[in-house]
Amino acid sequence: MIDEKDIAEFIYREAELLDTMQWQAWLDLFHPEGRYWMPLEWQQQDPVLQPSLMYEDLLLLKVRVERLAGERTFSQKPKSRCHHLLQSPRIVACVPEAGVFKARTSYIYTETRGDMLERYSGWASHDLVQVGDALKIRLKRVDLVNFDAPFGNIQLFM
Amino acid sequence: MKKYGENAEAIAALVREAEVHRDVYVDPEIFELEMEHLFPNSWIYVGHASQLAKPGDFITANIGRQPVMASRHSDGSIHVFYNRCPHKGVKIASEPCGNTGKFFRCPYHAWSFKTDGSLLAIPLKKGYEGTGFGDTQANEGLSKVKNVVIYRDFIFARLSVSGVSFEDYFGESLSTIDNMVDRSPEGKLAVQATPIRYMHTCNWKMLVENQTDTCHPMVAHESSAGTAVKVWKREQGDSTETPMAVQLYGPFMSPYEFYEQSGIRIWPNGHGHTGVANSIHSNYQDVSGYLDQMVAAYGEQRAHEILGEVRHNTVYFPNIMVKGAVQILRNFIPIAVDKTLVESWVYRLVGAPDKLYERALMYNRFINAPTSIVGHDDLEMYERAQEGLKSNGNQWVNLRRLYDGHEEQDVTAVINGTSERQMRNQFHAWAKFMTMDMGKRIEAAE
Numbered sequence: 001m002i003d004e005k006d007i008a009e010f011i012y013r014e015a016e017l018l019d020t021m022q023w024q025a026w027l028d029l030f031h032p033e034g035r036y037w038m039p040l041e042w043q044q045q046d047p048v049l050q051p052s053l054m055y056e057d058l059l060l061l062k063v064r065v066e067r068l069a070g071e072r073t074f075s076q077k078p079k080s081r082c083h084h085l086l087q088s089p090r091i092v093a094c095v096p097e098a099g100v101f102k103a104r105t106s107y108i109y110t111e112t113r114g115d116m117l118e119r120y121s122g123w124a125s126h127d128l129v130q131v132g133d134a135l136k137i138r139l140k141r142v143d144l145v146n147f148d149a150p151f152g153n154i155q156l157f158m
Numbered sequence: 159m160k161k162y163g164e165n166a167e168a169i170a171a172l173v174r175e176a177e178v179h180r181d182v183y184v185d186p187e188i189f190e191l192e193m194e195h196l197f198p199n200s201w202i203y204v205g206h207a208s209q210l211a212k213p214g215d216f217i218t219a220n221i222g223r224q225p226v227m228a229s230r231h232s233d234g235s236i237h238v239f240y241n242r243c244p245h246k247g248v249k250i251a252s253e254p255c256g257n258t259g260k261f262f263r264c265p266y267h268a269w270s271f272k273t274d275g276s277l278l279a280i281p282l283k284k285g286y287e288g289t290g291f292g293d294t295q296a297n298e299g300l301s302k303v304k305n306v307v308i309y310r311d312f313i314f315a316r317l318s319v320s321g322v323s324f325e326d327y328f329g330e331s332l333s334t335i336d337n338m339v340d341r342s343p344e345g346k347l348a349v350q351a352t353p354i355r356y357m358h359t360c361n362w363k364m365l366v367e368n369q370t371d372t373c374h375p376m377v378a379h380e381s382s383a384g385t386a387v388k389v390w391k392r393e394q395g396d397s398t399e400t401p402m403a404v405q406l407y408g409p410f411m412s413p414y415e416f417y418e419q420s421g422i423r424i425w426p427n428g429h430g431h432t433g434v435a436n437s438i439h440s441n442y443q444d445v446s447g448y449l450d451q452m453v454a455a456y457g458e459q460r461a462h463e464i465l466g467e468v469r470h471n472t473v474y475f476p477n478i479m480v481k482g483a484v485q486i487l488r489n490f491i492p493i494a495v496d497k498t499l500v501e502s503w504v505y506r507l508v509g510a511p512d513k514l515y516e517r518a519l520m521y522n523r524f525i526n527a528p529t530s531i532v533g534h535d536d537l538e539m540y541e542r543a544q545e546g547l548k549s550n551g552n553q554w555v556n557l558r559r560l561y562d563g564h565e566e567q568d569v570t571a572v573i574n575g576t577s578e579r580q581m582r583n584q585f586h587a588w589a590k591f592m593t594m595d596m597g598k599r600i601e602a603a604e
């Protein structure tokens with residue numbers, strides 16, 4: 001039976017995979033219909049008819065991951081690295097009978113490349129589903145506190 | 159040490175027939191002169207009338223370094239003023255957009271202004287009696303930008319009091335805006351989305367040039383578009399339908415011949431566009447119901463004419479690019495010699511199916527966002543150029559591709575799509591608008 005502790009563990013594990021650049025293992029956390037979404041508007045409801053920074057399915061996430069290792073990916077010479085500092089996830093819903101698992105996690109994210117270091121603050125909302133014994137990401141939503149700021153390149157995943 | 163100052167000759171010498179000197183990208187003095195001369199002498203995009211739907215609506219913008227704002231007055235007219243209180247200079251509006259109600263009120267001493275900019279009231283008005291206030295510029299209210307033209311809801315302004323008229327400045331190039339507007343069955347566009355904003359640590363002109371640089375996509379974007387095509391080929395299984403995402407990424411990888419044949423059209427004053435015969439936007443899947451709507455609105459022949467025009471990137475000199483086929487406008491806003499804010503706007507085709515708006519928004523975040531892998535490819539090149547241009551080994555940037563030695567300036571022509579002629583066209587206009595009012599100022603000072 002999946003409990004609240006499992007949800008929190010899942011979220012820490014996800015961040016760890018990103019920080020250690022285990023991209024394939026990270027992709028494996030997604031449900032085949034999973035989405036990664038970064039809204040561009042305050043409390044945005046619609047990823048399709050409102051503008052977003054990212055709204056990607058597994059195919060597009062695979063493209064990103066494969067690109068990171070590409071021989072001709074010049075924006076990754078030198079490579080970026082990232083670090084997630086997470087607050088304890090707040091479990092929004094944990095109803096195993098209904099298959100509903102939701103959490104919201106406040107975080108600070110750092111992305112570095114060469115001498116550059118950029119910090120971002122925001123909240124990650126996870127909608128998870130149970131597949132077999134495991135949890136999978138149905139939707140990871142990343143709301144930056146300053147979603148409307150003009151950023152430079154954000155190359156990895158928050 | 160001022161090298162270029164009011165020296166029109168020295169500035170003109172930076173632009174050779176098919177080369178430009180690196181100072182146009184890296185010299186802070188040149189940047190200041192652009193802010194002082196090039197931008198005020200040019201017609202600059204301020205915003206779209208749909209952002210000013212109701213009386214009291216306003217937007218703010220910058221033309222060069224100068225803060226301006228546009229507002230919708232109670233009688234429906236649109237006005238552009240300098241965003242500066244006539245009392246002590248406080249910015250009147252501090253947000254990108256909003257509604258001010260019946261009047262603007264300065265937050266410092268509460269001078270207030272009608273939405274056409276005229277002075278409405280000053281507290282303790284008596285204190286100005288007998289002071290000659292009526293003869294001051296402040297008495298006129300917010301300083302107006304006099305040269306404003308709203309073309310099919312696109313608001314353009316020229317700060318210089320004298321200069322090239324709107325019609326002479328843009329001429330036939332307005333056909334790209336026409337086409338984008340005509341793509342709405344109602345002949346109307348609407349801004350409903352906040353722009354995607356992307357900070358570039360490079361000179362603004364690198365972005366403008368890149369809009370008609372057709373020899374870089376298959377090279378620089380192999381990492382993004384190339385990988386997208388590769389992954390799709392591998393993963394598609396027995397799927398017969400290409401996802402919209404792959405339709406948008408795929409054409410970037412077209413070979414040189416494709417871009418050669420699709421052609422470039424140049425116009426006077428630095429405007430021009432890629433994608434004359436066809437373009438990377440030619441082969442998107444039809445959106446069901448849209449053609450019928452267009453035929454109903456315009457008739458069979460005209461509807462096909464409108465949709466058959468699939469121009470790729472249209473540069474409106476100096477600093478916007480319009481993409482009619484996906485309803486996008488990119489505004490390259492100069493911040494410093496090596497810093498440019500890019501705002502990418504999407505317009506909704508009023509009356510058209512949602513799917514078209516979805517596609518435009520998708521294109522914008524795939525290509526123009528700080529989270530876009532295609533954007534990462536380009537920005538990396540601009541940043542490397544900004545660094546590389548510091549080299550003294552060679553101080554000239556080469557723009558000689560398909561140069562034939564007899565180019566006429568300020569003409570309309572259709573040329574091979576891999577030519578660097580549009581970049582040469584832009585730099586000719588650059589030198590012209592940089593220097594056109596310099597002689598006069600020197601005379602006035604003498």
Ligand code: FES
Pocket residue numbers: 243244245246247248264265266267268269
């Ligand atoms: S500065 Fe605006 S009212 Fe004084």
Ligand SMILES: [Fe+2]
Pocket residue numbers: 368374375378379536
């Ligand atoms: Fe590009």
